[in-house]
Amino acid sequence: MQVMVIVFTGLTFIVYGLLCLLTDHMVTEFTRYGLSRFRKLTGILELLGGLGLIVGLFYPPILFLSSLGLSVLMFLGVLVRLETRDPLIEIFPAFTLMMINILILLKKSPTFFFFL
Numbered sequence: 001m002q003v004m005v006i007v008f009t010g011l012t013f014i015v016y017g018l019l020c021l022l023t024d025h026m027v028t029e030f031t032r033y034g035l036s037r038f039r040k041l042t043g044i045l046e047l048l049g050g051l052g053l054i055v056g057l058f059y060p061p062i063l064f065l066s067s068l069g070l071s072v073l074m075f076l077g078v079l080v081r082l083e084t085r086d087p088l089i090e091i092f093p094a095f096t097l098m099m100i101n102i103l104i105l106l107k108k109s110p111t112f113f114f115f116l
Contacts, residue, residue, distance in 0.1 A: 002107065006053050006063070009100050013050030013070060017043045033080050045073055053104070060108060067104040074098030 020043030056063020
């Protein structure tokens with residue numbers, strides 16, 4: 001079950017990263033947030049983080065770093081959406097992905113220290 005959640009979350013971030021990099025909708029959203037200069041960086045981080053979750057199934061330190069980075073990224077996303085007073089339904093995906101990555105981080109963090 002844990003593997004399925006990690007793979008699903010990784011694929012979700014890969015898709016969101018690509019959407020962030022390639023769609024006009026995301027250009028509009030980042031402009032609305034006042035963060036248009038961070039759109040490409042956000043897309044790249046989501047794409048790399050999603051790939052890192054999947055690769056991390058085979059090399060746990062990558063899983064740890066990816067889940068940590070994505071947790072922070074989604075926390076910042078939640079803050080931005082709260083600041084722009086988006087409806088809760090629009091905040092829910094970022095919040096959910098943040099919580100999933102925090103759970104992955106907490107579940108897998110002891111493994112990370114073993115491999116150092």
